[in-house]
Amino acid sequence: MLQSSDSYNAKSSSPASNPNSYNPVKTVTAPVEQATIGRTLKIKGEISGSEALYIDGTIEGKITMPESRVTIGRNGKVDASIVAREVVVMGKVTGNLECSDRVDIRSEGSVTGDVSTSRISVEDGAVLKGGIQVRSGEPKQHQAQSSKPEASKHSASDAPKAIAATASA
Numbered sequence: 001m002l003q004s005s006d007s008y009n010a011k012s013s014s015p016a017s018n019p020n021s022y023n024p025v026k027t028v029t030a031p032v033e034q035a036t037i038g039r040t041l042k043i044k045g046e047i048s049g050s051e052a053l054y055i056d057g058t059i060e061g062k063i064t065m066p067e068s069r070v071t072i073g074r075n076g077k078v079d080a081s082i083v084a085r086e087v088v089v090m091g092k093v094t095g096n097l098e099c100s101d102r103v104d105i106r107s108e109g110s111v112t113g114d115v116s117t118s119r120i121s122v123e124d125g126a127v128l129k130g131g132i133q134v135r136s137g138e139p140k141q142h143q144a145q146s147s148k149p150e151a152s153k154h155s156a157s158d159a160p161k162a163i164a165a166t167a168s169a
Contacts, residue, residue, distance in 0.1 A: 001112075030154050033051040033052065033152070034051060034053070036056070037054070037055045037057045037076075039056045040056055041057035042058040043058070043060070044061055045060075045061045045062075046063075047061070047063045048064040049068065050065070050067055050068055051068055052070075052071070053065055053070045054070050055073060055078060055091070056073035056074075056076050058078075059077070059078045060080060061080050063078070063085050063157030065082075066108045068085055068086075069087070070086070071088040071090070072090060072093055073090055074090045078091070078092070078094070079094045081097060082096070083098045084100075084107070086102045087104070088104045089103070089104070089105045089109035089111055090108055090109050091108075092110045092111065092131075093110065093111045093115060095112045096116070097111065097117070098117075099115075099117040099118070099140065101118055101119065102117060102121070103115055103119070103124065104120075105121065105122045105127055105128060106123050107108075107123040108125065111127065112127075112130070113130045114131040114133070115128070115131070115132040115133070117133075118136070119134070125136075
């Protein structure tokens with residue numbers, strides 16, 4: 001037993017010689033920058049940029065961040081159309097959302113307006129009033145249409161169900 005504990009102690013000191021155990025790994029890319037609009041700020045107008053944006057205040061107008069994430073915090077109130085890569089809603093949004101990647105409406109979030117995105121996530125308790133258009137990639141659409149004519153008939157029969165689901169929301 002003493003030998004095994006001695007060998008254990010020898011092994012436990014070996015990670016100390018590993019430089020990665022104490023020094024963080026350096027990354028080649030720059031850190032992600034994020035602009036923040038604080039709780040007491042009120043902005044009327046047009047916001048555009050290329051860095052991530054966190055909104056905890058009040059915005060009226062238009063937000064255009066086509067390559068970035070826009071996060072509406074719990075205290076955030078946005079009365080604007082939003083164009084972004086990704087939108088996360090924890091506060092209240094009144095306006096249309098157009099996202100190239102994803103919309104995430106958290107349980108405390110509220111969206112009143114039309115949503116156009118590739119992916120959407122709506123948690124239990126979230127409020128969504130408006131139309132939803134979920135886009136898929138162009139190559140996938142062409143393959144589905146050319147491979148089976150029955151698939152297009154099936155998707156056409158699903159359209160009334162999707163409209164009914166949207167109308168009931």
